[in-house]
Amino acid sequence: MIDKNLFRIDKMRSVLIGLAGLGVLQALLIIGQAYFLSSAISELWNGESVSSQIKPMSIFFICFLLRQVLNFFRDRFLDTYAYEQAKIVRQQLLDKVFRLGPNFVQKEGTGNMVTMAIEGVSQIENYLTLILPKITNMMVIPWVILLFVFTQDVRSGVILLLVFPIIILFMIILGYAARAKADRQYEGYQLLSNHFLDSLRGLETLNFLGLSKKYEKNVYGISEDYRKATMSTLKIAILSTFALDFFTTLSVAIVAVFLGFKLMNGEMLLFPALTALVLAPDFFLPLRDFSSDYHATLDGGNTLKSIFSILDKKEFEEVEEVSVGKWSDSDQVTLTDLSLKYDETSERHTLEDINFSWQGYGKIGVVGLSGSGKSTLIKTLGGFLEADQASIDINGQLTSHLRMKEWQDQLLYVPQDPYIFHATLRENISFYDPEASERDILLAVDRAGLLEVVQELPEGLETVIGDAAHMLSGGQLQRVALARAFLDSGRQVLLFDEPTAHLDVETEAELKATMLPLFEEKLVFFATHRLHWMKEMDYIIVMKDGQITEQGTYEELRQKNGAYSEFVEQLKGE
Numbered sequence: 001m002i003d004k005n006l007f008r009i010d011k012m013r014s015v016l017i018g019l020a021g022l023g024v025l026q027a028l029l030i031i032g033q034a035y036f037l038s039s040a041i042s043e044l045w046n047g048e049s050v051s052s053q054i055k056p057m058s059i060f061f062i063c064f065l066l067r068q069v070l071n072f073f074r075d076r077f078l079d080t081y082a083y084e085q086a087k088i089v090r091q092q093l094l095d096k097v098f099r100l101g102p103n104f105v106q107k108e109g110t111g112n113m114v115t116m117a118i119e120g121v122s123q124i125e126n127y128l129t130l131i132l133p134k135i136t137n138m139m140v141i142p143w144v145i146l147l148f149v150f151t152q153d154v155r156s157g158v159i160l161l162l163v164f165p166i167i168i169l170f171m172i173i174l175g176y177a178a179r180a181k182a183d184r185q186y187e188g189y190q191l192l193s194n195h196f197l198d199s200l201r202g203l204e205t206l207n208f209l210g211l212s213k214k215y216e217k218n219v220y221g222i223s224e225d226y227r228k229a230t231m232s233t234l235k236i237a238i239l240s241t242f243a244l245d246f247f248t249t250l251s252v253a254i255v256a257v258f259l260g261f262k263l264m265n266g267e268m269l270l271f272p273a274l275t276a277l278v279l280a281p282d283f284f285l286p287l288r289d290f291s292s293d294y295h296a297t298l299d300g301g302n303t304l305k306s307i308f309s310i311l312d313k314k315e316f317e318e319v320e321e322v323s324v325g326k327w328s329d330s331d332q333v334t335l336t337d338l339s340l341k342y343d344e345t346s347e348r349h350t351l352e353d354i355n356f357s358w359q360g361y362g363k364i365g366v367v368g369l370s371g372s373g374k375s376t377l378i379k380t381l382g383g384f385l386e387a388d389q390a391s392i393d394i395n396g397q398l399t400s401h402l403r404m405k406e407w408q409d410q411l412l413y414v415p416q417d418p419y420i421f422h423a424t425l426r427e428n429i430s431f432y433d434p435e436a437s438e439r440d441i442l443l444a445v446d447r448a449g450l451l452e453v454v455q456e457l458p459e460g461l462e463t464v465i466g467d468a469a470h471m472l473s474g475g476q477l478q479r480v481a482l483a484r485a486f487l488d489s490g491r492q493v494l495l496f497d498e499p500t501a502h503l504d505v506e507t508e509a510e511l512k513a514t515m516l517p518l519f520e521e522k523l524v525f526f527a528t529h530r531l532h533w534m535k536e537m538d539y540i541i542v543m544k545d546g547q548i549t550e551q552g553t554y555e556e557l558r559q560k561n562g563a564y565s566e567f568v569e570q571l572k573g574e
């Protein structure tokens with residue numbers, strides 16, 4: 001009955017124990033209310049004066065007030081607790097997503113991740129505030145009341161005890177039906193989030209292809225499915241609330257009829273009969289409250305499950321014991337039969353039996369057709385992917401991945417499509433080195449061929465770029481990423497993944513002249529389709545279908561007339 005995921009939330013056990021304690025207190029106050037109310041009524045029935053009943057009536061009111069005060073403070077505490085815990089869960093989710101990296105987000109869908117982190121976490125907050133007091137009340141209050149009813153009238157106690165499991169049974173049946181519907185609804189919700197974001201992102205392309213209308217229908221179809229799933233969940237929820245209300249009312253009526261007969265037959269006094277009758281609705285109330293809120297909390301429960309399943313995802317731990325230090329002439333990295341796949345269930349390896357070794361500084365070119373595994377190799381060298389086994393030897397220390405602080409702190413990574421933040425041009429350029437001086441930033445801007453662009457921008461370096469701001473062309477964005485690289489000359493290992501893909505040949509030639517001096521006394525991996533770079537490389541790796549088909553210096557590969565020459569011919573033919 002209790003969602004086991006709840007126990008993964010901080011301090012949950014103590015909170016549940018505290019709430020159970022409050023439940024006992026509430027049950028005693030409910031009994032107090034019923035006891036003194038029934039006592040006053042039966043005494044008045046017996047002909048006692050109203051003034052003689054002021055004391056029991058006052059105690060009844062005090063119990064009633066105390067119950068409200070207790071509820072008020074409990075709800076206030078729960079609001080704060082749920083808010084704090086939801087905040088912690090969101091932080092844990094974001095930390096985990098950052099650690100799992102871009103491949104994971106791609107797989108799960110950005111829309112889904114965003115909805116989960118924003119809306120999903122509010123649903124968890126709602127879930128905690130609603131479900132916790134309901135669970136504890138249901139587990140405590142009816143039993144304390146039942147014990148008391150047994151002391152007043154055993155037969156009434158037996159009736160309450162017999163009806164209770166029947167209601168529980170209905171609750172379980174309806175609960176299962178609602179859960180199945182809610183699961184479907186949640187899947188639809190995730191699908192809708194992903195689809196909506198994808199459609200927004202791809203709107204321009206869809207418009208160009210004349211497919212926006214078709215996609216509109218697609219999004220409409222998915223929202224319709226989601227609407228239907230929501231409506232059918234609501235139907236079950238309303239039906240189950242009705243059924244439970246009906247059964248609890250019926251049970252109270254059965255108790256009333258029995259008590260009535262006993263009173264008429266003179267087998268029972270008014271006071272205990274009245275007390276049992278007044279307590280009967282309160283006996284069923286926690287059960288009814290739990291069931292009616294159960295449906296309202298299914299979303300929160302589902303989100304909690306999804307978030308914890310993400311938190312449980314296997315990630316490769318940062319290696320702390322391997323020491324790399326600042327890369328120098330004497331350092332060596334060797335990959336021996338390195339294989340890896342993105343998806344553990346996939347049969348094919350994305351990289352297979354990669355063998356490569358390098359000592360000290362140098363420029364290593366990585367070439368191959370699209371899909372041959374160049375980016376995957378660069379990502380592996382960046383510590384974003386883990387090999388099947390410890391096949392990376394770095395300075396004599398074996399490891400399965402390069403996620404090491406010392407290694408990653410000296411990396412500079414320029415991908416094919418660099419991410420430009422919604423921030424000023426200055427902040428985007430000084431991303432790796434926020435303390436950089438104005439002079440250094442301007443020098444980097446100049447080297448990246450961005451000086452003219454900066455001069456033409458309305459607010460120069462302070463112009464906000466990125467999403468929903470001043471737009472730069474693809475080539476200009478690429479140059480912002482290169483300016484980042486030019487600014488931070490302290491990093492020793494440079495990873496370039498087609499950094500000039502969006503540049504025209506003239507701009508690329510200009511930039512090449514400024515980039516090459518930067519590569520001196522560094523370890524550089526440069527993946528590209530543009531073969532003119534290869535003449536400048538100290539070593540070349542040729543890739544095909546995830547394997548290295550050839551490697552060597554430019555001269556060696558030209559003389560061999562093997563895979564590299566074949567690749568050159570292939571590119572000429574395209």
Ligand SMILES: Nc1ncnc2c1ncn2[C@@H]1O[C@H](COP(=O)(O)OP(=O)(O)OP(=O)(O)O)[C@@H](O)[C@H]1O
Pocket residue numbers: 103106342343350368369370371372373374375376377
């Ligand atoms: N995140 C991912 N999840 C699963 N498979 C992936 C992922 N990224 C790439 N792949 C697959 O791995 C293989 C190698 O891709 P990779 O991006 O490394 O090639 P590439 O040589 O860099 O291609 P390109 O020159 O087009 O960038 C491809 O078959 C691709 O479909």
